Amino acid sequence: MTTAPAPVSTPGPSQAHSRATTTLLADACARAARYLRDIPERRVYPGEEEIAALAPLREALPEHGEHAARVIATLDELGSPATVAQNAGRYFGFVNGATFPVCIAAQSLTAAWDQNTGLRIMSPAAAAFEDVALAWLIELFGFPAATAASFVTGATTANFTGLAAARHALLARAGWDVESDGLFRAPELRVILGEEAHVSVRKSLGLLGLGRSRVTLVPADRQGRMRPERLPRLDDRTIVIAQAGNVNTGACDPIREICEMAAEEHAWVHIDGAFGLWARVDPAHAAMVDGVELADSWATDGHKWLNLPYDCGIAFVRDAPSLRAAMAAPAAYLLTEGEREPSHHNPESSQRARGVAAWAALKFLGRAGVVDLVRGCCDRATQFAAHLRDAGFNVLNDVVLNQVLVSFGDAERTNAVIRRVQQDGTCWCGSTVWQGQTAMRISVSSWKTTPEDVDRSVAAIISAAAAVH
Ligand SMILES: Cc1ncc(COP(=O)(O)O)c(C=O)c1O
Known part of the structure; x- marks a missing residue:
């Protein structure tokens, strides 16, 4: 008969338990901080390799529990690389914003x-x-x-x-x-x-x-x-x-x-x-x-x-x-x-x-911070539209807020450009059909998006479009 290792998270008022909890939370916190430090420079969408690396998760329900620290390590080692870097500056999919460190804390x-x-x-x-x-x-x-x-x-x-x-x-x-x-x-x-x-x-x-x-x-x-x-x-x-x-x-x-x-x-x-x-x-x-x-x-x-x-x-x-x-x-x-x-x-x-x-x-931002957040996203959307127009692409909407729709030609070509942008990983933009026209959909909803993020993303979009014949 095998005996299960005692999970560290087993409830109990002992000193050992509270030390283990403190260590566990400090470890999770350090991992979260590393994640946030590294995401600006990694692929915005995980590669096939990172997604394939999630396979070990699909194990049978374990009979016995595991050490809490090991559980968190697995979460970070398998999960973090396979996440979408939405909590960064170059994710423009759907209308998904990032979040503030004060909110995470x-x-x-x-x-x-x-x-x-x-x-x-x-x-x-x-x-x-x-x-x-x-x-x-x-x-x-x-x-x-x-x-x-x-x-x-x-x-x-x-x-x-x-x-x-x-x-x-x-x-x-x-x-x-x-x-x-x-x-x-x-x-x-x-x-x-x-x-x-x-x-x-x-x-x-x-x-x-x-x-x-x-x-x-x-x-x-x-x-x-x-x-x-x-x-x-x-x-x-x-x-x-x-x-x-x-x-x-x-x-x-x-x-x-x-x-x-x-x-x-x-x-x-x-x-x-x-x-x-x-x-x-x-x-x-x-x-x-x-x-x-x-x-x-x-x-x-x-x-x-x-x-x-x-x-x-x-x-x-x-x-x-x-x-x-x-x-x-x-x-x-x-x-x-x-x-x-x-x-x-x-x-x-x-x-x-x-x-x-x-x-x-709201306490962190104050009214002025909320205004800056909204205005900043709108400014970045305007910047996107201006650069993409200058590059010769067709911006389909009046860019009045934080949304930009861009066509690169017919549906096939536009979809091919979107696929290439998504594969490249510099930024991530989705697709839509707007009043009969297929378009790339850019939603600037993150407080982290800087004018430099827009410039890098526009460069990636232009080079994807150039590569699509
Ligand atoms: C105009 C509008 N209404 C409703 C929704 C649904 O929002 P949620 O996904 O938060 O339920 C969205 C999502 O993008 C939206 O843009």
């Missing part, structure tokens, strides 16, 4: 706290940090002070949360309790959506029983902005979903016009502002989302442009009782203490303390 400490923040009584500390971070965000975006807000997993869930409040409010007005009675035989709601709305909005509509396709689509212009003159007649059973920041072009719907039209008819306006809402904090870009404070609910991400660690979205709802009616799930043992019980404001019950890293980032 805050998140590490929060991991040690291991707080469940579903209810205030479970963690007075986490609740206090969340309260402050949410109040600061409400102030940054210029929303009414009484707006209800909640941290969620991402903008998809934030859209779901805002739209659940909308569904509640509009049906309650019609005398229907949707949370109790569902949608069978409920009064009809109408949902109006720009034709370039993000796919996560349709997903949320599907989850809410409102239907991914049972929507009235409003045509968009060449930048993807809803054309407000094409909005159908609105009424008090209508939800209009507008967008701040098209995922391809960065363009924002004409929000003030939409909100003013909706207000006259008591329609509900929800804004999907996953990243574009951050334009609001920079005076140089705020006009793009003019009137955004007039909406009824909003979704945004912390993990995109605020460069918070994953996962972190934020939902805001003007009418707090509607959000609570949609989300509250009381039970005798779930002791509540105050107005903002997190699990009564979002779809989750148990949840991690997302607000701590949000608080840390």
Whole structure:
């Protein structure tokens, strides 16, 4: 019979245990610091070799545990080289931001706290940090002070949360309790959506029983902005979903016009502002989302442009009782203490303390730092567009925010250039099809991207294009 080695992480109050924990955390911390030191100069996307080196992970479930230090060593030795260097300056895929050292440190400490923040009584500390971070965000975006807000997993869930409040409010007005009675035989709601709305909005509509396709689509212009003159007649059973920041072009719907039209008819306006809402904090870009404070609910991400660690979205709802009616799930043992019980404001019950890293980032940056972050990404996007145009390539969008779409010719050639750029590893850009044209999609969302990073990336893109015939 074999005996298992005692795992170092075995709980116990002994001195040896606490020394081992200190050593383990110091080792993880040193590894994390080395990782951050080295990523700026390594391939942005792991090579085939690094990905193949993950193979030993696929072992059978071990019968006996391993030394905690060895577990962390394996994680670092196999995992770190195979990561995507998103937490650096030359990753331009999707809308994935980097994160700040202060957030990594805050998140590490929060991991040690291991707080469940579903209810205030479970963690007075986490609740206090969340309260402050949410109040600061409400102030940054210029929303009414009484707006209800909640941290969620991402903008998809934030859209779901805002739209659940909308569904509640509009049906309650019609005398229907949707949370109790569902949608069978409920009064009809109408949902109006720009034709370039993000796919996560349709997903949320599907989850809410409102239907991914049972929507009235409003045509968009060449930048993807809803054309407000094409909005159908609105009424008090209508939800209009507008967008701040098209995922391809960065363009924002004409929000003030939409909100003013909706207000006259008591329609509900929800804004999907996953990243574009951050334009609001920079005076140089705020006009793009003019009137955004007039909406009824909003979704945004912390993990995109605020460069918070994953996962972190934020939902805001003007009418707090509607959000609570949609989300509250009381039970005798779930002791509540105050107005903002997190699990009564979002779809989750148990949840991690997302607000701590949000608080840390905002405390570290201050308002001015957030403005610099947004402005810097927009400046780098403009720099990308200018250099790529100078090199003779076709920039398909008006670069109004942090998104750039570039065509290198037909779809085949453009895709070949994108593949070469991805293989080269200097930077990473994804692909898309924008209004029928295949394009390279460059999203500048990292606080780490410098003008030199843009220059190096542009040089890599130009040489990839030259190599593609
Ligand atoms: C406009 C828009 N809405 C929603 C989302 C979904 O965000 P998440 O992945 O955080 O759920 C995105 C993601 O890019 C987006 O760009």
